[in-house]
Amino acid sequence: MALRTLRRTLCGRQCGCFYSSIPEMPPAGITPQKYTGISYDDAMKVRKSHLTPALLTYYKNPIMIVQGHMQWLWDTEGKRYLDLFGGIVTVSVGHCHPKVTERAKKQMDNLWHTTNIYLHPTIHEYAEKLASKLPGNLKVVYFTNSGSEANDLAVLMARMHTGVFDIISLRNAYHGASPYLMGLTAMSTWRFNVPTGFGIHQSMNPDPYRGPWGGANCRDSPSQTLRSCDCGAGECQAGVKYAEQLEDVLRFSMPKDKCGAFFAESIQGVGGTTQFPKNFLKRAFDMVRSKGGICISDEVQTGFGRLGEHFWGFENHGVIPDIVTMAKGIGNGFPLAAVVTSPEIALSMAKALHFNTYGGNPLACAVGSAVLDVIKEEKIQENAASTGTYFILELRKMMDEFETIGDVRGKGLMIGVELVKEREKITPLPVDDVNKIWEFMRDHGILVGKGGIFGNVLRIKPPMCISKADVDFTIAVFREALKTLAR
Structure with a gap:
């Protein structure tokens, strides 16, 4: 410099x-x-x-x-x-990336659109490639056009599969602003004064900075809060206390011994990049599953290598969800999103017809496939890890200069x-x-x-x-x- x-x-x-x-x-x-x-x-x-x-x-x-x-x-x-800001965390590999642009142009010259009631090559090639990026039994892909559509579908899918209407999200969470999702989003700045959120309950946000519990060893980050912390190696008392708040919601707000689903971002995006204490999400998943519920990870902002260490944000928490929703960086700015789940949960959606006109569009799938190739070929995830850590540490140094x-x-x-x-x-x-x-x-x-x-x-x-x-x-x-x- x-x-x-x-x-x-x-x-x-x-x-x-x-x-x-x-x-x-x-x-x-x-x-x-x-x-x-x-x-x-x-x-x-x-x-x-x-x-x-x-x-x-x-x-x-x-x-x-x-x-x-x-x-x-x-x-x-x-x-x-x-x-x-990447078009609100949407441009993942770069504006007008030449390889992605070239793939889109090639597809446009061949076939722009046909709905997925017909077979076309790109949806099948891309679905297999995308599913290979997910762990466990997350193998069935539903393509949509936006993160809100994906989260809408995940809510419906959870209720159809479990037969339980009630769902839990976290305060300070943002999952979309559609009428269906406004109740799932727990930020007053994004909510209109209309009836919404039927069957949705919020638990205390596990925030080590602004919440009642948390300290200098709680976050999976190069930068910790300035609060003191008594936690020893490998333990986090704050994670336990916030999990107890979730347990309270399960005990008092759910139908007896039942829960439909638990929704969480890996790091809260719109909520101000809020990170959870270590092991909170793992405890939360175990609690919800003990009541027959399923766990949904909103990877709309945290997926596709953005957190550096892993391809998906939930992997940083040591968990595998039952449903994953994704959008934004999936298409580098092209309207594309997806819900990925297990074959068993996916089968629940066969009880009635379900269709998305543009979901799995040939052009969208060609773009999404190119994005996956670029992330791998150009070591985009590795750059997010190294440059991101450098960025965080440089910002952290500035705390010594500016109150x-x-x-x-x-x-x-x-x-x-x-x-x-x-x-x-x-x-x-x-x-x-x-x-x-x-x-x-x-x-x-x-x-x-x-x-x-x-x-x-x-x-x-x-x-x-x-x-x-x-x-x-x-x-x-x-x-x-x-x-x-x-x-």
Whole structure:
């Protein structure tokens, strides 16, 4: 970094002084095309008059993205951005990855679409390849178009198989915002005031940072909380206590000695990259199965090597679920999702007709197959492990400089940075201050997400092709953003 040219940046005051030296952005390797489409102003008019007002738009002055390449994005003016949010954890191997794009073009020239009531090669080739990536008896694949569709189907499948209506999820969880899933999602910011969640119950969120229990040895992460911890090697008292809360829900809120299913993310995404204490999920699965329930892992954000050590997030917890749902990174941004389960559970869906017009579409399956090939050939999972660990440790070092950083957590390239006003009291940083940091980073070419119930967690979940040079650039910009806020 020291050898790179440094960019002097004005402080923004009228005095004309300089406040920082930020390294130049790492090279992108391509020259973007000149944009000639609809103007920014016209697009904003269309958005206001013809698109739903419920659409969330990032930044005070929204960006209009017109081109992407690997970890890079460009706007209408040709300004380049390092995308550290990956289209909301969706671009896994890189924007417009050439191998994936080539496979899509080849399939488009041959066959765009035919429904899966007919045989076509790609669905069968891809289903076999995808199933080979899962452990145990997870061998039957249902293709859908989105994570919400996949989770909807998993709920239906669980109820059909067990004959029990009641399902448990965790507070702070996000599993989708469809009417069916709004009850499964336990974040008030995502729930409308309508009847929802029939038969769905939430247990206490096992959060070692904000929850009542947890300490410095509880997370499977290079970065632990600053809370003290009395746990010895190989044990986690917090995991036991949160499991006891789940046991309470099973005892009091379920039909006697029965449970339909338990739903959990491996790391909570929208909830602010919240990680569970060690062994919690294993205890939870055992409890649910003792009541005849099935265990469902939502791998929409944590799958496909993003956590580095394993291909699936649940493997980090030492468990094998009965149903796995996946989306986002599965298609590198192409609308594709899936539910994978055992033959026995899958058979429950044969009691009536079930069909998805676009599920298993030839084009989608060709793209999904190419993504699996790229992950293997280009060692994408290995990069998520090494670059992600480096990223987390560099962010962790910044906690010694800035009290504003209350917690750094995550694994691989699924990272959360919780911003606080008072570290000891873990008081959330006010939204206005969070936005100042967020806008500063955008102005200097870095796009990150936000999450958590207070909106104070920076979500860093980039395309898994980013480099250590990208991390160094990000750290430099983030440091200046925090310095600017302090001033």
